[in-house]
């Protein structure tokens with residue numbers, strides 16, 4: 001199981017770096033199931049974030065038209081190159097994904113779909129996902145292995161304990177769908193947490209109409225920034241708004257939202273209505 005990954009680690013005498021989230025997959029069945037979840041075909045250009053020594057890259061290269069593998073750690077590159085030597089459809093880029101402009105990776109534009117597939121480094125999961133969602137790009141599908149709790153936050157419904165700003169952002173941009181859980185023994189070294197593979201199907205059109213997207217996310221941030229406070233107090237204390245409590249109550253009344261409601265009970269449509277009305281009155 002994952003023999004090639006272990007062999008490469010030994011051959012190149014690699015010491016895996018915890019601070020870079022280097023937990024490599026050694027279960028070939030899990031690798032196949034992740035790539036299956038992404039429904040990769042020759043029509044796809046796949047961006048893999050953090051290929052490591054290529055545990056998943058080989059499977060991707062066998063099925064995709066093109067694979068672009070972006071790895072931050074220079075010391076892994078020779079092993080990665082050896083592992084992928086036979087494939088002419090793989091580009092290895094030694095960079096931090098946070099510094100990569102996804103639109104510049106699309107060369108000839110001959111591929112119908114752009115997909116991102118990654119066993120993400122857990123120390124930077126949310127910033128990577130937010131970067132990919134917020135920048136204007138043509139990604140249609142993302143399949144990520146993440147910490148189980150992060151997957152729960154992404155899929156959480158209003159009113160649930162895991163529902164927060166990440167749930168709203170992910171559900172605004174995509175339709176998230178849990179694929180399957182992965183236990184720690186499928187990696188070396190074993191992480192201290194359970195993992196989940198999640199599919200994010202990017203929305204062609206957002207589920208709600210917003211007058212101002214930045215303002216919407218500011219309202220969401222304010223509502224969840226002070227979770228224990230009522231929405232009225234959370235919005236009143238947030239310095240982005242210049243409203244009295246009475247004015248905020250009036251706006252909530254207009255929308256039929258209980259004055260004592262907390263932010264975590266609001267659906268995305270309610271956040272949209274609230275932010276549109278606050279924006280109009282600002």
Ligand code: SAM
Pocket residue numbers: 020021022023024025026049050051052053054055056070071072073076095096097098119120121122124
């Ligand atoms: N894909 C491999 C696998 O499944 O075995 C490795 C996954 S490991 C969880 C995460 C990988 O992401 C590591 O190879 C790490 O060096 C790389 N990485 C960490 N931070 C990164 C960043 N900011 N940009 C690109 N790669 C990064």
